[in-house]
Amino acid sequence: MTRRGENIYKRKDGRWEGRYAKGRKENGTIHYGYIYGYKYKEVKQRLIHLKSAQQNTDELFTKEYEGTLNEWSEYWLKEIKADIKPSTYSSYLTKLTHHILPMFGSQPIYMIKKSQVEYWLNKLREKLSISSIHATYRVLRSCLNYAVKRSLLIKNPCIDVQLPKQKSNTVQSLTKQEQKRLEIEAKQHKAGLPVLIALETGMRIGEIAGLKWQDIDFLEQVIRVKRTLQRVTTEGTSQKTELVELSPKSSNSVRIIPLSQNMGYLLQKVQKEAQSDYVVGKRKALEPRVINYHFKQICQKAQLPPVHFHALRHTFATRCLENGATVATISDLLGHSSIKMTLDTYISSFMTEKRKVIDSFSSL
Known part of the structure; x- marks a missing residue:
């Protein structure tokens, strides 16, 4: 056999x-x-x-790996697991299970062709957004690159494929009037604290969920962002999940954010009734998907159009910009990896400010 x-x-x-x-x-x-x-x-x-x-010192000695993508991806995930975050591992596993292996899983990796990859990418457009297609493609490319680096595959079929073009992301933020309505409803809602924190600090939803009382220095009036709370896929399955504490998105995401006087008073008031180490959640941590569920309820009461929780982060950055904050300051507060990332994300907002400057010349 x-x-x-x-x-x-x-x-x-x-x-x-x-x-x-x-x-x-x-x-x-x-x-x-x-x-x-x-x-x-x-x-x-x-x-x-x-x-x-085996070293690829002589092409005559090189022998391509003849196993299937099912087998290779299983090995690849085990090899890289120690070097990536659990959330990243969970994301890779989900994309492989739902979008990659159903197409290529039973095929030996050396038989996967560029034309097949391009056909697969076009089929993904029927069920995924352009950004999700790009992210899924990167997982397949990385998996096969690992085989190339170990001289088990001569060429990665993902190289030079025609990807669907990504549209530039339009930053979604609330107007001052919309923000005011949202704040009023959030203050009255039993789970509105995460919304108020996001609007005042620009923290990500996972960072707010993972925020502990020990991270808040009321004497110095600052929040130290040290962790994020995420639900990730349990090892060996794409069905079961668990809630885990992780380090923030990047090294720049570990940061210190000043507290406004009003937010400081509010958090001190909440702390007096707290029964948990976590700021959000009375007896235990309130996970991101629950925070998002309550956020949608609050938006409906505030009569706001459907927006993602991440829009609160963009709203914070926009208000900072309107109040004259420099790009470097905004980048630092948001925990971006570079000022360029901040500029790329908020280019339309910065253009508005630039236009105001130029228009001011007309009155001179």
């Missing part, structure tokens, strides 16, 4: 035998090596390790 394309065979003595190319003999024929084990998976994993360890 053999698993097609893998060079793994079932022996009569009950063991599995794996064969791999070690190099070439003096007469030019291939010199094979063999490994044995009583479990198929054990032999398969050892073969992958051996092949990945």
Whole structure:
């Protein structure tokens, strides 16, 4: 018995035998090596390790990995797991399970063609947004790049494919009137605190969910952003999830945000009745999806059009800009990785401010 394309065979003595190319003999024929084990998976994993360890010093000695994408992606995820965040691992697993493996999973990776990848990308347009398609494509590209780097695949079929063009993101923020209505409703709602914090600090929803009382210094009147709370997929499945504390999105996301006097008073008042280490949630942490559920209720009461919670972060940045804050200050408050990212995100808002400056010349 053999698993097609893998060079793994079932022996009569009950063991599995794996064969791999070690190099070439003096007469030019291939010199094979063999490994044995009583479990198929054990032999398969050892073969992958051996092949990945081989150096690509001579193209004649290079042998492409003949396993399927199902098998390779499983190995890839195990290899990179220690180097990525649980939330990133969960995202990779979900995209593989729902969008990549149904198309390519049973196919040997060396047989995946560029034309197939482009066809797959076009099919994804029927159910995913352009940004989600790009994110899913990057997972497949990274997975196959890992095989290329280990000389198990000669060329990544994802290279130079035609991706659907992304439209520039329009920053969605509330007007001053909309913000005022939202604040009024949030103050009256039992779970409106996350909304008020977002409008005053620009923190992300996961950062607000993970905020603890120990992160707030009422003497210095600052919040120290140290963690984020996210629900991620449990290892080995795309169905079960768990709520976990993680480090913020990037090193720049670990930051200090000054508290306004009003927000300081409000948080001190809430702390007196707190029964949890977390600022949001009376007895336990309030996870992001619950915060978002309450946010939608508050928006309806405030008679606002459907907006994402992330719009509150953009609203905070817009108010900062309107009040004369520099790009560097806004970037630091938001925890962006660079000033360029801030400029790219709020280019339309900055253009409005630029126009005001130019128009002011007319009165001179």
